[in-house]
Amino acid sequence: MSESALIVVDVQNDFCPGGALAVAGGDEVVPGINALMEDFDTVVLTQDWHPAGHGSFASTHGADPFTFIEMPYGPQVLWPDHCVQGSVGAAFHEGLRTEGDLIIRKGCNPAIDSYSAFFENDRTTPTGLDGYLRTRGVGNLTIAGLATDFCVNYSAVDAAKLGFNVTVRTDLCRAIDMDGSLAAALAGMKAAGVTLV
Numbered sequence: 001m002s003e004s005a006l007i008v009v010d011v012q013n014d015f016c017p018g019g020a021l022a023v024a025g026g027d028e029v030v031p032g033i034n035a036l037m038e039d040f041d042t043v044v045l046t047q048d049w050h051p052a053g054h055g056s057f058a059s060t061h062g063a064d065p066f067t068f069i070e071m072p073y074g075p076q077v078l079w080p081d082h083c084v085q086g087s088v089g090a091a092f093h094e095g096l097r098t099e100g101d102l103i104i105r106k107g108c109n110p111a112i113d114s115y116s117a118f119f120e121n122d123r124t125t126p127t128g129l130d131g132y133l134r135t136r137g138v139g140n141l142t143i144a145g146l147a148t149d150f151c152v153n154y155s156a157v158d159a160a161k162l163g164f165n166v167t168v169r170t171d172l173c174r175a176i177d178m179d180g181s182l183a184a185a186l187a188g189m190k191a192a193g194v195t196l197v
Contacts, residue, residue, distance in 0.1 A: 003138040005042035007117055007159075008033055009145030009152050009173075011096050012048060014082040014089035016146075021082040023147045023174045030095045032172045033144050042136055043100035044129065046117045046151070048083035048107050049090060056113035057081045066178065073122040076113055077178075083107070101136075104129050116154035118162065130162050140165045144172035153185035160192040167195040 016026040058078035083090040106114035114120040175182040
């Protein structure tokens, strides 16, 4: 399995400046990702796609954003409402090329958040991306997008655990960096065998 694929993670309006969960410089990755698409036969885009009242939303619990609660699958950050299905915030950044081969929508289950392109946060419910890539003969993945320390990190580590050769283009990612989450994510990706370039 030697085919290569590009995974473009969550380059959506709510994660770009002005969005509900804006990542500093989130829109800066768009031109580089668009150019990188030329180098890959297979391009997959992921899209955070939450129903209103999602269990990861602080408003659902009457809590402050960026606090934690315990969910059946473990601790969960409570986020500002973001990427609600069908909203402008959930749409891809207008400058992003979207003519990829597949769009994976994640976070659709109101009871489970989903950072990774491969699994929901219970770590067991698959998105179907693994099977899709294997049937396409893909063994090498390059990942770019938002945010480095959450959805990119979880996607890269899961991909490495599933046996893919994984490279993260850190220049084409941006981080939230909450209480040292970026440094921890970079260390964790390296430990999982992910190549950071």
